[in-house]
Amino acid sequence: MLGDRIDESQRSRIAPHLLQQHELEMVLPAAIGSYTDFYTSIHHATRVGNLFRPESPLLPNYKYIPIGYHGRASSILVSGSPIRRPRGQVKYAGNEPELAPTNSLDYELEIGAFIGPGNILGQPVSIAEAAQQIFGLCLVNDWSARDIQAWECQPLGPFLAKNFSTSISPWIVPIEALAPYRVPVAERPSGDPAPLPYLQSPSSAFDAFDVRLEVLLQSERMRVNDFPPLLVSTSNLRELYWSINQMVAYHTSNGCNLRPGDLLATGTISGPTNGSEGCLLEKTAPDLHISLPGGEKRRFLEDGDTVIFRGFASKEGRPRIGFGECRGTIEPSWAP
Numbered sequence: 001m002l003g004d005r006i007d008e009s010q011r012s013r014i015a016p017h018l019l020q021q022h023e024l025e026m027v028l029p030a031a032i033g034s035y036t037d038f039y040t041s042i043h044h045a046t047r048v049g050n051l052f053r054p055e056s057p058l059l060p061n062y063k064y065i066p067i068g069y070h071g072r073a074s075s076i077l078v079s080g081s082p083i084r085r086p087r088g089q090v091k092y093a094g095n096e097p098e099l100a101p102t103n104s105l106d107y108e109l110e111i112g113a114f115i116g117p118g119n120i121l122g123q124p125v126s127i128a129e130a131a132q133q134i135f136g137l138c139l140v141n142d143w144s145a146r147d148i149q150a151w152e153c154q155p156l157g158p159f160l161a162k163n164f165s166t167s168i169s170p171w172i173v174p175i176e177a178l179a180p181y182r183v184p185v186a187e188r189p190s191g192d193p194a195p196l197p198y199l200q201s202p203s204s205a206f207d208a209f210d211v212r213l214e215v216l217l218q219s220e221r222m223r224v225n226d227f228p229p230l231l232v233s234t235s236n237l238r239e240l241y242w243s244i245n246q247m248v249a250y251h252t253s254n255g256c257n258l259r260p261g262d263l264l265a266t267g268t269i270s271g272p273t274n275g276s277e278g279c280l281l282e283k284t285a286p287d288l289h290i291s292l293p294g295g296e297k298r299r300f301l302e303d304g305d306t307v308i309f310r311g312f313a314s315k316e317g318r319p320r321i322g323f324g325e326c327r328g329t330i331e332p333s334w335a336p
Contacts, residue, residue: 026170072163088148101333102145109278130245136172139326220304
C-alpha cells in the first residue's frame, strides 16, 4: 500500500513512523457529550413507513423538518467492541408483554458528524454558518432492537430499543478533506415543499458529499469455514433528503447549544433501488431474507454475526479517502 502512494525517495523517511493497524488499540476519537440521531433518508423513511402506514408512509412533518431524537452518549462504542444482545419488554401478536432478549436485532447504516466549536445557549446557528460547526465525519451503526422498538416507541419515540449500543469508526475524516467530493444535494421531487428560509441558503446547493457506503455481514459459521464477509448492500451519503448543515441549523434553531465533541448522526442512509437498503428491516420485510454462503438465511441478526460498515470518497484525479471500518459482533444476551 505504501509503495502505491509515495515514491521510493519518500519511503525510507515515512515508513519508520507507520504502525500496523492490527497492533493498535482503537479508542473513541472524541469525548462525546451529547448524541442526536436524525431520520434524514426519505428512501428509508418511506420503506419503513410502508410497513406500518402503507396508506400514508411519511408523516406530514417529514418534508418540512429534519426529524430526530436524542440518543445515549454513554453507550457509544468504538468499532470492534462486542455488541451484547439486549433484553427488553416485547409484545408479540396474541401474547401478553414479556421481558425477553430481542429476536429482531438490526443494524442501521449511518454517518456521524462531530461538532467543532459549538454555539452559545440561546444563540441559533444559521444555515449559512452551519458548515463551520462541522469538524468531520465518521461511520455510525445505530444498532436497533425492532421488536422492543415497536412496543415502546409510541408516543415518544426510540428509547431502550436504541440506547444499548451505538458503534462508530475510530477516526474522524476532517470536513476539509472532503471538500473535493462535495456534490449537489438530492433534487426534491416535483411538488415537495421547499425548505423554510431558515433551512435554505444560496450556497446550500453543494451541501452533499459523494461517499460510497457498504454493509457487509459475516456469520460465525462463515468465519469457521473461511467464507469472506458478504456484501449485503451499498448506498451513498449524497442520497439524504436533509443535509448535515440543515441538521445543525434545525437542531439549534430553538437556541439549543451544541458543544465540541457532540455527535449528530444522519439516521439510516438508504438509496432508492433494491440493494441500497441501509438496514435489515427494509431489506427483509415483510417475509424476505438474506441468503448467506453455506445455506444460512437471515431476517435479523443472530448471535455470532459480525456487521461491517465501510465508506470512501473517490473522484478521478483525486486520492481515495477511506472512512475505515465500523464493525461489531453480536454476543448472547445476559442471563436473567
